[in-house]
Structure formats: C-alpha cells, structure tokens
Amino acid sequence: MPGANRLVEQYRSQKPIDPEEPLIHGVAWDGDVLVVDPETIAEHRLRRKWFSASVSNAMEGCHAQWAAGQIIPSPVDPFLARDAGSFMHDIFEHMFTLPPEQRTRDTYRAGRDAFARDLFDDHATQARWAEYLDTISLGLWDLEDPAQVDVYATELGVFGLPLAGIGVPLIGFFDRVSIDGTDEHGHPQLSIDDYKSGKWSDERKLARYGDHYGDQIRLYVHAIRTILAERDTEAFRQAHADPREKWMFEIGDVVNGQLLYTMVGRKRYIDLSQKAIDTTVHTFAAHWDTHNVLADTGRYDTKTGPLCGWCPLVQVCPAAADAGKCASERATPPPSKIQLPIPRLRPQISASAHSPVQQTPKDKEPIMTDTAETKPTAVPAEPRHLHEGKPWDELSNDDLNIGSYAAGAVFGLVNRATALLRQSFPDVTIKRGQIRQLAVLLAKIVQAGEKHITGRTDWQTQANTRVRGLLFTVLESTPVPSGGSVDDWKAWATRVRKNVIALIDQSVWLWDQTELPHVEFEALAPLVRDPFDVAA
Numbered sequence: 001m002p003g004a005n006r007l008v009e010q011y012r013s014q015k016p017i018d019p020e021e022p023l024i025h026g027v028a029w030d031g032d033v034l035v036v037d038p039e040t041i042a043e044h045r046l047r048r049k050w051f052s053a054s055v056s057n058a059m060e061g062c063h064a065q066w067a068a069g070q071i072i073p074s075p076v077d078p079f080l081a082r083d084a085g086s087f088m089h090d091i092f093e094h095m096f097t098l099p100p101e102q103r104t105r106d107t108y109r110a111g112r113d114a115f116a117r118d119l120f121d122d123h124a125t126q127a128r129w130a131e132y133l134d135t136i137s138l139g140l141w142d143l144e145d146p147a148q149v150d151v152y153a154t155e156l157g158v159f160g161l162p163l164a165g166i167g168v169p170l171i172g173f174f175d176r177v178s179i180d181g182t183d184e185h186g187h188p189q190l191s192i193d194d195y196k197s198g199k200w201s202d203e204r205k206l207a208r209y210g211d212h213y214g215d216q217i218r219l220y221v222h223a224i225r226t227i228l229a230e231r232d233t234e235a236f237r238q239a240h241a242d243p244r245e246k247w248m249f250e251i252g253d254v255v256n257g258q259l260l261y262t263m264v265g266r267k268r269y270i271d272l273s274q275k276a277i278d279t280t281v282h283t284f285a286a287h288w289d290t291h292n293v294l295a296d297t298g299r300y301d302t303k304t305g306p307l308c309g310w311c312p313l314v315q316v317c318p319a320a321a322d323a324g325k326c327a328s329e330r331a332t333p334p335p336s337k338i339q340l341p342i343p344r345l346r347p348q349i350s351a352s353a354h355s356p357v358q359q360t361p362k363d364k365e366p367i368m369t370d371t372a373e374t375k376p377t378a379v380p381a382e383p384r385h386l387h388e389g390k391p392w393d394e395l396s397n398d399d400l401n402i403g404s405y406a407a408g409a410v411f412g413l414v415n416r417a418t419a420l421l422r423q424s425f426p427d428v429t430i431k432r433g434q435i436r437q438l439a440v441l442l443a444k445i446v447q448a449g450e451k452h453i454t455g456r457t458d459w460q461t462q463a464n465t466r467v468r469g470l471l472f473t474v475l476e477s478t479p480v481p482s483g484g485s486v487d488d489w490k491a492w493a494t495r496v497r498k499n500v501i502a503l504i505d506q507s508v509w510l511w512d513q514t515e516l517p518h519v520e521f522e523a524l525a526p527l528v529r530d531p532f533d534v535a536a
Ligand code: SF4
Pocket: 062, 063, 064, 065, 302, 303, 304, 305, 307, 308, 309, 311, 312, 313, 314, 317, 318, 319, 320, 325
C-alpha cells in the first residue's frame, strides 16, 4: 500500500471544503440509476486499465456508490481508519526491511512519531494521533514476533499482469512476502502476509458477507502461479525485463496466505485450496466484465443496504429515499444537497440510454409512485391459459407458471388488496381499477422491503415471502384512511412502508443476537391501545 508520504503532502496542502461548492459534475439520475458522462468516466478513471481486488469487491455492492466515491473528492483525515491504516502499512513496510533485531516497538514508534510531526504542528495533536495509531498497530506484537519472520520482500507489486485462464490484468501490492521453506529447485516457498487494521471477522460474518480479504490473497496466489507457469517463455521474459521484477524469476510457489489483524492481535490463515482459488478467480473475471459494462454504458445502478448510511450520495439518492435510508451517525457527515447538485434526466433522454448491468425493467420503476400518475396497462382481451409447473420455476411455456412462488406472491397481493378494500368499505362498490391501484401500491411496498434487505427484487424469492408476511401484519394494524384525501393515502402508504422496513430490521436484529438479551417485561407492561407504529 504505497503513498503515506503522498497522503502527508495532500493533507498539508488540502483546502477546507466550501459547503456551497459543488463536489460532483458530469452525472445525472435516471430513475435510481446514476448516469455518468464519458468525460467524467475518463477524468476519474471509472474504467480501469488494470483491475484490483478492491475494485472487484466494490462490484458486489452499489455501483452508483462506487462511481460517486471515485468522483467526489475525499480529503485526507489521518484520524480516519482508512488513512491511518496507510500510515501503519508504511511504517511496517519499512520495519520489515530492517534486520530482525531492529523490528521492535521502538522502531515502529520512531516511524509513527516522524509521521506525526510531518502531519501536525502542535504537540497535543501529534500525541493524540500517535495514541490512535497505536490502537490499530501494536497488536502486531501479539500475533507474531516480528524478529522471527523470514522476510522475502515488502510491497512487491504486479502491474497489469494478465491472470492465467481469464486474462484479466491484475494490479496488486503484497504487503509482505515471507519465506516458508525452500522447494526442490532451491527457490523460496512463500507466505503472503497482509496487514488488516480493522475489526476481526468471525466465521459467521465471513459466511454472511463473503471473505473479500481472503479473495485478495487468493488472487495474489493465482498471480504468483501465473508467473511460475509463464516465466520461462520469451514473451514473459521480455515483458518483465525491468530489474524491479527480477523477483519473478527467483521465487517458488505460495504455501501460505495469512491476514495479520494488527488491531486485535490475531491472524487468520486463508483457504488456498484450488477450489477456493478457482471460485475467486472466476468471480474476479465476472466483476471485470461488470466494470467494463458499467463504463461502456455509463449507467451505475443503485443497491440499497446497510452501507447507504456511509455513502456520500445518501442525501440525494432516490433509491435511498425510497428505502428510507439516511446517513449513519457513526459516519463522516455526507455532502449536502447543495454540494451534490445532481440533475434528473428528462424522460426522452432516459429512454434512449442503455440498460445498466443489473437492472431489469421492474427495477427501473420508482419504488413508491403511489400517485394517480400510474396508468393501468391494458388487460388482455383473450383469456390466458397458464400452465402449472414446479414452484421454483417462474415460467412455464414462456408464461407465468401458475404453480410458482411468484404466482403465489402476486395472487396473494391482489387477494389482500381486494380484502382490504372490501373490509374497509363494506357498503361501496369496489372498482377493478381501485383494486389494481392498491395492489400496485402493496407490491411497491414489498419491493421496497426486498430492496432494503437484499438490494434487489424478485417475486420468486424467500425474501419476497418474508416481506409480504410482515406487510400483512402491518396492514392488519394500520387502517386505511377511510374518506381520506390523496395526501392521507400517501401518508398511510409511507407509514406502512416504514413499519414494514422497521420490522425487517427488527427481524435481522434478532438474528444478530448471538446471545438473547434479558427480556424487559417492564417495557411491555405500560402498553395501551394505540395505532400501530413500530417505526416511530
Ligand atoms: S445511498 Fe445507497 S443506494 Fe444510493 S448510491 Fe449510496 S449506497 Fe447506493
């Protein structure tokens, strides 16, 4: 991870951000897709010549967030984990080039204090920062004895190395490569050691969110094996004739990969089985394709989730607004609406734009357009004869499989919309168009809930079933505004949606409790009859 000195320069020269100054340009919203013009894509390198493990990882999240993160300037903050980690990397990189007896806490402290003086003029801030850096760094001495590490090199890098089997050009820096034995040709067998200054990831977290750090190590292992397989060819020799790449011709295979969690003082060995490496490499290739399609089309789709709270676009993102997302109190305050003047495209412009990677026509609709503008589409005059197949197939004979989960979902919603109107207005003739409007509204609430929990929508999924279950409970407790105005109906819809999302969060919260907390009956005792509002 190069660049700590560059961070110092940037920190020393950066000017305070003007709260009236726009921080973004060359982008617009088309529905909930962020459209980026070709000049901005080029200016901010949204199309990468070489692909890194971290950009690959970003392709799994919200593409609009990633694009915005590249465009919106991000000031250096040495007290931010991201930037502090760079200083720690730099200090350790230097320390592990020293003889074993000099890899001490004192050497670390000397590097730390040098950076503190470079960054800050006053002693109090220097001391405060030094203390902070210690909290993320000193755990190194708990997880290993640095003097015992047989260092091969620090900060080796590959720059655009086409990976075997997929040809994707990898860029990556190996924090530290240590020697773990010697092979039959006398080449050093390697361990790839990567520092992580963040929190420990337990098995459950890894299973839930994926092992992106592990993927990074596996990609580096695949890069080393690409080198080993190709280094005897003339083409490889010519391409890597630079003396700084001499190491490529001297190394043996990788036998270990480990993450060194320097804040918590623990290490984690990475699964380097061929199956795990193949999966990582395959995913990396798919993400490279995704990145290219995004740059080709200039359309970066949104995906709501917990990270919205940390997203710079959260104040202006239509998808976040629909899903009820807002900035996390634990995050750096995001730019304001004035700083992010992102226009909305006119319909005729948006209609001619390309489709983004993950978008379906269903996703392109606004999630909660519960206004009278929604025109009913024509009902086919001829009856459709649907076939009944297995529930896990949405289609049968190229049409809706009436036995599918999706059919169960949409029939259930229309059923519920009809019952709701019937029970709420027993003496009124309910029109087909009114049932349709309420069904659409309920469907949009379900999709908002689904997007909230998975980032996408699909009538076939268990997520859809779960959200519908919660919706039906909320509906039972939230009377429709009998005789109410359009605004009353909108307020009702907003309330239902918020309560559904609040119940989704409650459900996930319950799963998060590895140990169930003590039940506080005192919280239940004062309950009196009142309108249902768990989101309040
Ligand atoms: S607020 Fe959420 S959905 Fe919107 S761009 Fe950011 S991460 Fe994506």
